Amino acid sequence: MEQAEAGAAGSSPVHDQVVPAGSSSSRVIVHLDLDCFYAQVEMISNPELKGKPLGVQQKYLVVTCNYEARKLGVKKLMNVRDAKEKCPQLVLVNGEDLTRYREMSYKVTELLEEFSPIVERLGLDENFVDLTEMVEKRLEQLQSDEPSALTVSGHVYDNQPINLHDILHIRLLIGSQIAAEMREAMYNQLGLTGCAGVASNKLLAKLVSGIFKPNQQTLLLPESSQDLIHSLNHIKEMPGIGYKTTKRLEALGISSVHDLQTFSSKILEKELGISVAQRIQKLSFGEDNSPVTPSGPPQSFSEEDSFKCSSEVEAKNKIEELLASLLNRVCQDGRKPHTIRLIIRRYSSEKHYNRESRQCPIPSHIIQKLGIGNYDVMTPMVDVLMKLFRNMVNVKMPFHLTLLSVCFCNLKALNTAKKGTIDYYLTPSLSTTSRSGKHSFKMKDTHMEDF
DNA sequence: TGGGGTTAT
């Protein structure tokens, strides 16, 4: 789409470096961000919705909407009544069940993992990929007499010119080409559109991905990084500085990125602790050395529902409903959770974030039955959860809850028996026959945990 | 604000 032609054929710019070669620890990171993800999934499920203003509803909120709806004034997290008032033609679909979104989300991550295994998920609709190694490989392969080989893909932030003699520019340019290939693959294989940002770290990649908005990509060159971070109007827009930290910074008179850059490090460390202080002050300069951490399979599964609950019977019914869904999910995953947690939210007029939880190990005899028929496990699990419930809520007194959530965590890969341990030789699937598929286990009555 | 997730303390 845009600029940058290859240099003169004679002296390859790739090997004519301004910056020393491999010594540079500079990275190439891409941030990919699907456009209004839930709405896209809904339009794929039901193509008749395409072209119409569409909102995805959870309870009384429009949590996201397509661009048709945005043009008509609907915003994310808008009240349904306000949205309908702004846009009476708005079509609403219920998005409280995340199953299809979650499935599509993992298809995206898996597609990206084919490019490079270093993929970090952020929510259901964003991914970071560390492209550094891929870019190095393409640079080695590059016999640069073909002019299209060094053309940037997509936008360049601030329209900054690319210097083909600067190896950092070249590497990022290659990154932009890979990002374009990723977006093409997402569209061709999954029918999804999204934005991408390419930069030298996660913070900058994430900030720059949102510059050109639906279905476009932007490359940030190092010389423009200060302009990018100073384009933020307030420190609350900095990823990594959340609600609480923003309030504490404002109390110190810090509201702009420049304020944070120039504020006394010593005082900041005393106010926020050395860890947070040093991290966010680096962020204010656009510095972020946090690695792209491969997410792998999820660390936890949870199901929640916000609703009014003031009796033990209501709680039990909801817990059974949440648990049934969770058991299906955990069954599909193949791993087994070893811990279960119950989370509640109590009704209280003030108090911003109030949630309480109790957790306990899942009894081993229940864990064993988890793989196959989840029928026997329902009743004992509900019993465990109701004990946790009564531990938090005095059911002899009136109570008023507004949310219940059940979480499975501490997931282990079937069994963690290691070679040389007694478990190893007592576990049929390990010491003797194949350990091929996740459907092949049937160690029905082996109570390994009893050792 | 929903219905999820993560890591650090």
Added chain:
DNA sequence: ATAACCC
């Protein structure tokens, strides 16, 4: 177990 962060 909670608190902070992210979507």
